[in-house]
Amino acid sequence: xxxxxxxxxxxxxxxxxxxxxxxxxxxxxxxxxxxxxxxxxxxxxxxxxxxxxxxxxxxxxxxxxxxxxxxxxxxxxxxxxxxxxxxxxxxxxxxxxxxxxxxxxxxxxxxxxxxxxxxxxxxxxxxxxxxxxxxxxxxxxxxxxxxxxxxxxxxxxxxxxxxxxxxxxxxxxxxxxxxxxxxxxxxxxxxxxxxxxxxxxxxxxxxxxxxxxxxxxxxxxxxxxxxxxxxxxxxxxxxxxxxxxxxxxxxxxxxxxxxxxxxxxxxxxxxxxxxxxxxxxxxxxxxxxxxxxx
Numbered sequence: 001x002x003x004x005x006x007x008x009x010x011x012x013x014x015x016x017x018x019x020x021x022x023x024x025x026x027x028x029x030x031x032x033x034x035x036x037x038x039x040x041x042x043x044x045x046x047x048x049x050x051x052x053x054x055x056x057x058x059x060x061x062x063x064x065x066x067x068x069x070x071x072x073x074x075x076x077x078x079x080x081x082x083x084x085x086x087x088x089x090x091x092x093x094x095x096x097x098x099x100x101x102x103x104x105x106x107x108x109x110x111x112x113x114x115x116x117x118x119x120x121x122x123x124x125x126x127x128x129x130x131x132x133x134x135x136x137x138x139x140x141x142x143x144x145x146x147x148x149x150x151x152x153x154x155x156x157x158x159x160x161x162x163x164x165x166x167x168x169x170x171x172x173x174x175x176x177x178x179x180x181x182x183x184x185x186x187x188x189x190x191x192x193x194x195x196x197x198x199x200x201x202x203x204x205x206x207x208x209x210x211x212x213x214x215x216x217x218x219x220x221x222x223x224x225x226x227x228x229x230x231x232x233x234x235x236x237x238x239x240x241x242x243x244x245x246x247x248x249x250x251x252x253x254x255x256x257x258x259x260x261x262x263x264x265x266x267x268x269x270x271x272x273x274x275x276x277x278x279x280x281x282x283x284x285x286x287x288x289x290x291x292x293x294x
Contacts, residue, residue, distance in 0.1 A: 011045040012074040098134035098141030100197035105238025107284040143265035155264040161285025162258035163236040170229040176249040192231040
């Protein structure tokens with residue numbers, strides 16, 4: 001609190017305790033101090049603020065008009081202070097990994113299982129944020145899984161693997177009867193693209209040779225447009241794993257380069273578990289690349 005006023009959190013906690021318990025005696029018991037100490041703390045608060053905060057009788061305690069307003073502000077300030085302490089003391093016991101679409105794809109469940117086994121003291125949270133950095137630039141996570149271009153000036157990064165591209169199409173589309181589709185064939189169709197967080201751009205084709213495009217803003221809108229049959233989509237393998245839907249089929253897209261998968265994190269003050277997360281996810285992609293099904 002501002003030292004120039006003498007106001008401290010203990011003053012506010014005392015006020016809240018008196019009102020919530022209904023008496024000075026019970027407030028003293030709750031706070032583990034004497035009743036005289038509670039009285040002195042409240043009087044100090046009233047002197048600091050220059051207003052009377054409570055009506056006192058032999059049986060009841062109730063806030064004055066000014067007390068009601070101060071009490072409301074006190075509750076907010078104490079809640080903010082408690083949250084600050086919670087974040088400061090638990091920040092390194094929780095790792096938040098953001099993603100825009102599909103987390104670690106088919107590695108997601110295994111990543112969570114191995115993390116829980118190896119690092120039981122660091123709680124893992126996978127969170128979807130519909131932003132180009134999966135919530136990292138907005139301060140919503142500690143690191144993020146990214147399959148698009150990276151701003152290396154702002155974020156540290158590590159390449160953890162690659163994913164093949166797939167075509168997403170309506171399950172009753174004639175192409176759904178095939179095992180694979182060539183990139184050149186997509187020019188016959190309308191391609192649905194999320195230009196904010198998606199991995200597909202018209203750079204896959206020579207200039208002027210790409211398909212017609214319909215733009216959307218979110219993976220759910222992307223799936224809805226494809227399910228109608230009027231559009232197809234191109235996406236990494238992780239989407240095909242994470243977003244299995246009735247009415248949607250995924251088929252391998254041939255003759256294209258795979259999509260690089262990166263983990264990114266802040267250049268300054270990275271989470272202590274950052275390199276453990278990088279190593280674990282890189283191991284999973286490496287194991288996958290060596291498996292017969294890769």
